[in-house]
Amino acid sequence: MPLDTARPGSRPERLTAQEARRRLEHERASRLVQLKAIEEAGGEEGDHLMAAQKDSAQRVLKDIDAAFDRIEAGTYGTCQECGQPVPVERLEILPYARCCVGCQRRTA
Numbered sequence: 001m002p003l004d005t006a007r008p009g010s011r012p013e014r015l016t017a018q019e020a021r022r023r024l025e026h027e028r029a030s031r032l033v034q035l036k037a038i039e040e041a042g043g044e045e046g047d048h049l050m051a052a053q054k055d056s057a058q059r060v061l062k063d064i065d066a067a068f069d070r071i072e073a074g075t076y077g078t079c080q081e082c083g084q085p086v087p088v089e090r091l092e093i094l095p096y097a098r099c100c101v102g103c104q105r106r107t108a
């Protein structure tokens, strides 16, 4: 199913590719700001909290890139585990989510 199929008058079950890109861009920009702030703050060698924050920001950036790839491939919004659509409410909160809540719980 094309991502851009708009159904006027009803709430779409999926984000449009355009909307997904906009949200992902926003998310990426804020992670990059976060990373920059972490790097500028320096921190001592072996600062575990800072290393963990940096790590998680970089992981999210990777997830965001993967989500962009999925938009291109037309699989964005489809759970990578069970193949079911990821609810749009979830994608609005977590635009780079690769699977639905159920699978997330199972694989976490």
Ligand SMILES: [Zn+2]
Pocket: 079, 080, 081, 082, 083, 084, 099, 100, 101, 102, 103, 104
């Ligand atoms: Zn799933």
